[in-house]
Amino acid sequence: MKLKVQSLGAAETGEIELNDAIFGLEPRADILHRVVTWQLEKRRGTARPTRERADVARSGKKFGRQKGGGTARHGDRRAPVFIGGGKAHGARLRDFNPSLNKKVRALGLKMALSSKAKDGQLIVLDSLTVDGGKTKALAEQLKTLAFGNSALVIDGATVEQSFAFAAGNLARVNVLPTMGANVYDILRHDTLVLTRAAIETLEARFNG
Incomplete structure (x- = not known):
């Protein structure tokens, strides 16, 4: 699967080949439901x-x-x-600490990524650098991108600091590093935004 790579200003900067074993699976509602239920139960306090x-x-x-x-x-x-x-x-x-097989959790994350790619709700950005880290500047740039009502932005091992500062006051934009990628947050946002670094880290994580 190929997707175009854009800049924050919506300018096309190239293409990227996505691994079909991660972004090309057929989503299964039962797997996604199991993983989301497991995540929400893990959050509950005893x-x-x-x-x-x-x-x-x-x-x-x-x-x-x-x-x-x-x-x-x-x-x-x-x-x-x-x-x-x-x-x-x-x-x-009461015990709200259920167990779920690691393979099922990994499969659920792959299917969540695949569902966004299949529905056309996946955007790939070249980088997340924002001049001055200003919210106003970022908001102007995001107007040209089809982010929908809410967007989850996933960067590489660490989040670009200028983007994190600028997005801090945008209620509809949430930012995570690659290690924080999870099924629940991916599915509850209208749009999933990945950087090149995030895709490389995710593919290395699943292939390693």
């Missing part, structure tokens, strides 16, 4: 568990007589109605 009646270290001796004491018939001091007793229906420790 609730701090509370001690319930069985977890409180207090005497198990029966509290008072069964009858004739004028009070309720409590079994011991662990009951939730007493100070220091266990909490009733407290927060439980």
Whole structure:
């Protein structure tokens, strides 16, 4: 698969050959769903568990007589109605750290990249250098590129600092290094923007 390479000003600077094993796969909804679900579950925080009646270290001796004491018939001091007793229906420790095979995760990322290339939502840029790192200058340049309502820009091992500074105030543009590329962020943006360095790093990552 060949795509044209553009500058930030939308000037064509050449072509690039994309690896069909990474950008030419047929996307499968079940694989993408598994990877996105895994990502979102990994983000969830675990609730701090509370001690319930069985977890409180207090005497198990029966509290008072069964009858004739004028009070309720409590079994011991662990009951939730007493100070220091266990909490009733407290927060439980829940595991939101599922596992997913590395091959499935890698396949999901390839399919996410392929889906953007297949739908014509992939843009390849030569570089991300912005003069002065000014947001106004970048916004003017992006008007000539079909970024859609939102765009995810992925650079090489490190993000070009001038572009990162300039894009910091643009709500519809998010920037990541290649190591941060993930299925969820790719799919939830209208447009995926890759630099030459990002493509080279991704292809080396999957072929290595």
